[in-house]
Amino acid sequence: MKKTILKAKNIQKSYPGIKEDTKVLLGIDLEVEENETLAIMGKSGEGKSTLLHILGTLESYNSGSLEVCSYKTPSPSTLKIRNEKIGFVFQAYNLLEDYTALENVLMPAKIGRKPTQKGSEAYERALLLLDLVGLNKRAFFLTKLLSGGEKQRVAIARALMNNPDLILADEPSGNLDSTTSSLIHDLLLSTVKEMGKTLIVVTHDKELASSCDRTLLLKDGILCTS
Amino acid sequence: MFELSIIKKYLLPKRKQLSVSLIGLMSIAVIALVVWLLLVFLSVTEGIEKQWVHKLTSLNGPLRITPKNAYYNSYYYKVDTLSVASDYKEKTIREKLAALNSDPYNPDEDAEIPPTWQRPEKNPDNSLIDPVKLAAATLNELKNKHPSLVYQDFELSGAMMRLQLTRDETTHETQSYLTQASYLASFADKNPYLASLILKPSPKDLNHLLYLTEKKNSSLLVDESESLVKNSKEDFRLALASLLDTIKITTLQPRFSHWKLPSAFIPEKESFQAVACLTNDKITHITINDQKEQNVQYLSSKEGKITKKDGQLFFENTLLPPTIPLLVNGKLLFKAALIPSSLEKASHLKDVKFAVETTLQNKPLKGSLSWDGLEIATANPENTFLEHMLLSQENGVLLAKSFQESGVKTGDTGYLAYSSATASSLQEQRIPICVAGFYDPGIMAVGNKCILVPNSITKTINSSSNSTHFDPTESNGILVWFKDLKEAEKIKAELIASFEEKGIAKYWKVSTYKEYDFAKDLMQQFQSDKYLFTMVGIIILIVACSNIISLLIILVNDKKKEIGILQSMGASSKSIALIFSASGIVMGVLGSMIGILGALLTLHNIDSVVKALSFIQGHSAFNAAFWGESLPSHLSESALVFILISTPLISLFAALIPALKACKTPTSSTLRSE
Numbered sequence: 092m093k094k095t096i097l098k099a100k101n102i103q104k105s106y107p108g109i110k111e112d113t114k115v116l117l118g119i120d121l122e123v124e125e126n127e128t129l130a131i132m133g134k135s136g137e138g139k140s141t142l143l144h145i146l147g148t149l150e151s152y153n154s155g156s157l158e159v160c161s162y163k164t165p166s167p168s169t170l171k172i173r174n175e176k177i178g179f180v181f182q183a184y185n186l187l188e189d190y191t192a193l194e195n196v197l198m199p200a201k202i203g204r205k206p207t208q209k210g211s212e213a214y215e216r217a218l219l220l221l222d223l224v225g226l227n228k229r230a231f232f233l234t235k236l237l238s239g240g241e242k243q244r245v246a247i248a249r250a251l252m253n254n255p256d257l258i259l260a261d262e263p264s265g266n267l268d269s270t271t272s273s274l275i276h277d278l279l280l281s282t283v284k285e286m287g288k289t290l291i292v293v294t295h296d297k298e299l300a301s302s303c304d305r306t307l308l309l310k311d312g313i314l315c316t317s
Numbered sequence: 318m319f320e321l322s323i324i325k326k327y328l329l330p331k332r333k334q335l336s337v338s339l340i341g342l343m344s345i346a347v348i349a350l351v352v353w354l355l356l357v358f359l360s361v362t363e364g365i366e367k368q369w370v371h372k373l374t375s376l377n378g379p380l381r382i383t384p385k386n387a388y389y390n391s392y393y394y395k396v397d398t399l400s401v402a403s404d405y406k407e408k409t410i411r412e413k414l415a416a417l418n419s420d421p422y423n424p425d426e427d428a429e430i431p432p433t434w435q436r437p438e439k440n441p442d443n444s445l446i447d448p449v450k451l452a453a454a455t456l457n458e459l460k461n462k463h464p465s466l467v468y469q470d471f472e473l474s475g476a477m478m479r480l481q482l483t484r485d486e487t488t489h490e491t492q493s494y495l496t497q498a499s500y501l502a503s504f505a506d507k508n509p510y511l512a513s514l515i516l517k518p519s520p521k522d523l524n525h526l527l528y529l530t531e532k533k534n535s536s537l538l539v540d541e542s543e544s545l546v547k548n549s550k551e552d553f554r555l556a557l558a559s560l561l562d563t564i565k566i567t568t569l570q571p572r573f574s575h576w577k578l579p580s581a582f583i584p585e586k587e588s589f590q591a592v593a594c595l596t597n598d599k600i601t602h603i604t605i606n607d608q609k610e611q612n613v614q615y616l617s618s619k620e621g622k623i624t625k626k627d628g629q630l631f632f633e634n635t636l637l638p639p640t641i642p643l644l645v646n647g648k649l650l651f652k653a654a655l656i657p658s659s660l661e662k663a664s665h666l667k668d669v670k671f672a673v674e675t676t677l678q679n680k681p682l683k684g685s686l687s688w689d690g691l692e693i694a695t696a697n698p699e700n701t702f703l704e705h706m707l708l709s710q711e712n713g714v715l716l717a718k719s720f721q722e723s724g725v726k727t728g729d730t731g732y733l734a735y736s737s738a739t740a741s742s743l744q745e746q747r748i749p750i751c752v753a754g755f756y757d758p759g760i761m762a763v764g765n766k767c768i769l770v771p772n773s774i775t776k777t778i779n780s781s782s783n784s785t786h787f788d789p790t791e792s793n794g795i796l797v798w799f800k801d802l803k804e805a806e807k808i809k810a811e812l813i814a815s816f817e818e819k820g821i822a823k824y825w826k827v828s829t830y831k832e833y834d835f836a837k838d839l840m841q842q843f844q845s846d847k848y849l850f851t852m853v854g855i856i857i858l859i860v861a862c863s864n865i866i867s868l869l870i871i872l873v874n875d876k877k878k879e880i881g882i883l884q885s886m887g888a889s890s891k892s893i894a895l896i897f898s899a900s901g902i903v904m905g906v907l908g909s910m911i912g913i914l915g916a917l918l919t920l921h922n923i924d925s926v927v928k929a930l931s932f933i934q935g936h937s938a939f940n941a942a943f944w945g946e947s948l949p950s951h952l953s954e955s956a957l958v959f960i961l962i963s964t965p966l967i968s969l970f971a972a973l974i975p976a977l978k979a980c981k982t983p984t985s986s987t988l989r990s991e
Contacts, residue, residue, distance in 0.1 A: 150985040174887025199886045201319035
């Protein structure tokens with residue numbers, strides 16, 4: 092039997108408004124198993140990114156319960172979960188622009204207080220990941236000098252750095268042209284499959300969604316099968 | 318630590334973040350400036366305070382033991398006025414210490430003790446308790462514990478000083494008088510620090526002393542312009558020999574420009590550029606200009622070369638008669654060594670000869686010169702100089718250095734006048750004195766009027782005069798010296814404890830230098846000034862460091878997204894706060910390091926800084942009377958510690974607000990795509 096990586100029950104989220112609160116998520120129930128790839132689709136403004144951020148412990152929720160990699164959240168271990176169990180890939184890449192690609196990939200290891208000097212296990216893994224995403228020649232380039240596609244590859248390598256169980260991708264190709272998008276999708280899916288990770292991806296891209304094991308639609312604050 | 322690499326990235330100035338970089342650099346510069354100012358000021362004031370305390374305690378001792386009224390009212394003190402053995406005179410502390418018998422009263426010879434007197438305080442063996450000897454015994458006991466401890470009694474008095482100032486001017490002798498009401502303090506020969514206060518005699522003083530060897534004062538006590546007469550040959554030789562024994566003359570110089578050069582000094586076949594001064598086409602004198610001097614223009618003159626051939630001098634090719642004087646325009650400096658044999662037959666200063674060497678127009682001159690038209694340029698007094706000055710004359714005294722400004726020189730003579738009551742009138746008494754040297758009294762209120770005199774003088778004046786009576790509790794006592802001033806309070810406590818044990822505590826008042834009446838106000842003022850400036854300094858430092866707040870707030874706003882990225886990877890709020898607070902501390906520390914370096918450089922070159930300040934102001938920037946000859950240049954350790962602790966702390970507090978703002982940055986919203 093496959094292990095459950097993520098279990099969300101009746102997650103509700105609303106933002107405070109001037110007259111009344113804006114309810115975004117009305118009760119999300121979700122279970123994701125290990126090695127599963129899940130696409131969440133929905134119109135803009137439906138709360139896809141909010142849901143993904145809640146699942147990634149970046150944002151709080153009003154009610155319900157959430158368990159990520161057997162840890163209940165929020166908990167004192169939230170930072171540990173973020174660092175060790177979850178890898179993020181954002182639409183806007185969210186890289187440290189003044190650092191090299193290698194430094195960016197190494198950052199989760201550094202934050203996890205792992206040795207990252209040259210020759211260390213983390214250093215070798217970072218180089219390997221950069222090689223995997225096809226950026227071994229760009230390792231020592233400042234990320235601000237890289238193209239959009241290259242930046243997203245660095246982001247994918249960074250997300251995998253601490254060998255997390257869960258990869259959360261928020262419209263990973265939203266800022267890219269169609270050719271690069273499909274390359275990034277292929278890379279993301281193949282890497283996740285190859286490494287045996289769980290992927291939850293928020294996307295508008297039907298092709299990407301169809302490549303995933305399961306697709307859910309976020310509509311009126313509730314997840315439903317498409 | 319990933320925080321360190323991020324701090325490094327944030328603090329390195331970048332062209333892209335020009336405003337942040339500029340504010341950062343400015344913040345560091347302002348902190349450096351304030352730190353520099355604080356350190357220099359605090360170091361200089363602390364140095365001056367130390368100098369001043371050193372002078373104060375060297376002269377007056379860090380501890381002073383003075384008799385209280387109980388001492389003067391005691392049977393022990395009063396009994397001498399009844400006792401024939403004491404000649405019916407009260408004894409000073411020195412005399413009490415030297416007295417063989419603590420109780421000189423003899424009921425068979427002396428008058429009856431008045432019933433109003435206090436009863437004598439006795440030991441268990443019925444002997445009189447001797448507060449002076451017991452105090453001395455206590456001090457001797459303390460010497461075992463504090464080996465550097467030295468003590469000596471002191472006596473203060475007052476008199477009118479009149480000095481006769483005879484000066485050897487260019488053409489004639491002049492005389493003037495200086496009269497000054499003065500405080501007299503007994504000369505503490507046991508004071509181990511006195512030597513550090515006594516000024517080295519200046520060449521002017523030494524020249525005056527040499528001049529005085531030819532003179533003899535017929536009567537020091539009479540105000541007569543002709544009292545200075547010529548000394549006999551024997552006395553002159555004796556005075557000169559003993560003076561030259563105590564000083565080593567190293568260089569001489571002509572007293573006036575246009576010094577007459579003996580023709581023998583011109584080396585054979587050597588030639589010098591010279592100007593012949595002509596009257597009716599006849600040479601009247603030859604002037605050789607030293608290279609350093611400007612040429613003197615004459616109405617009728619001729620330039621040429623002067624040469625010596627076969628012992629005869631030629632100007633160009635004209636033979637110069639030996640009567641034509643050779644004058645050197647400019648002050649030559651002669652390296653000189655006394656020819657001792659010349660002293661044996663000398664009957665005037667002119668007979669004293671020196672082997673000299675000098676250069677004229679870069680050519681060496683060598684030979685012997687007699688003391689004619691010359692004066693000492695530099696000389697090294699031997700260690701015995703002061704002793705010689707104090708002993709060679711009757712009642713050698715040391716004057717405060719301010720007397721030098723009034724024109725007094727070492728060797729000047731005069732008298733101290735005081736009034737003594739007789740049966741029918743007040744009579745002026747005079748004690749002859751000779752100025753043996755000058756000392757630095759520091760900035761004590763009465764320091765400039767204070768004369769150090771032999772103990773016999775204060776004793777004589779105090780015992781015979783009532784008009785100059787000081788408060789008796791302050792005019793006689795014991796001074797105590799020791800090395801470490803920090804021990805003053807401890808030694809005072811030990812002394813009082815021991816006095817109490819011996820039953821003499823009620824007779825003695827023990828005060829440290831911080832409690833001296835004449836120094837207390839000034840010292841407190843000094844302290845308050847220092848505290849006030851430190852307070853102002855802290856406020857300026859806070860203002861300077863508060864720049865860090867604005868810089869870091871800009872930085873936090875600028876780096877919001879990066880903070881979010883780091884948080885998404887698991888960076889804690891603590892780490893984020895650490896990044897920004899450490900950035901603040903680094904800026905504070907960097908600023909203080911630059912400031913400390915600047916302060917060290919400034920203090921190292923303090924004299925040049927003072928010169929520059931004086932030049933800008935157009936007058937001396939610091940009065941030597943208050944600040945000393947040169948400002949202290951030692952970096953104050955306490956000020957340094959204060960800066961090293963306060964700057965990072967203030968910077969940390971300044972950085973805390975932005976740091977807290979940074980760690981409260983909402984992660985999710987900063988990471989959403991724009």
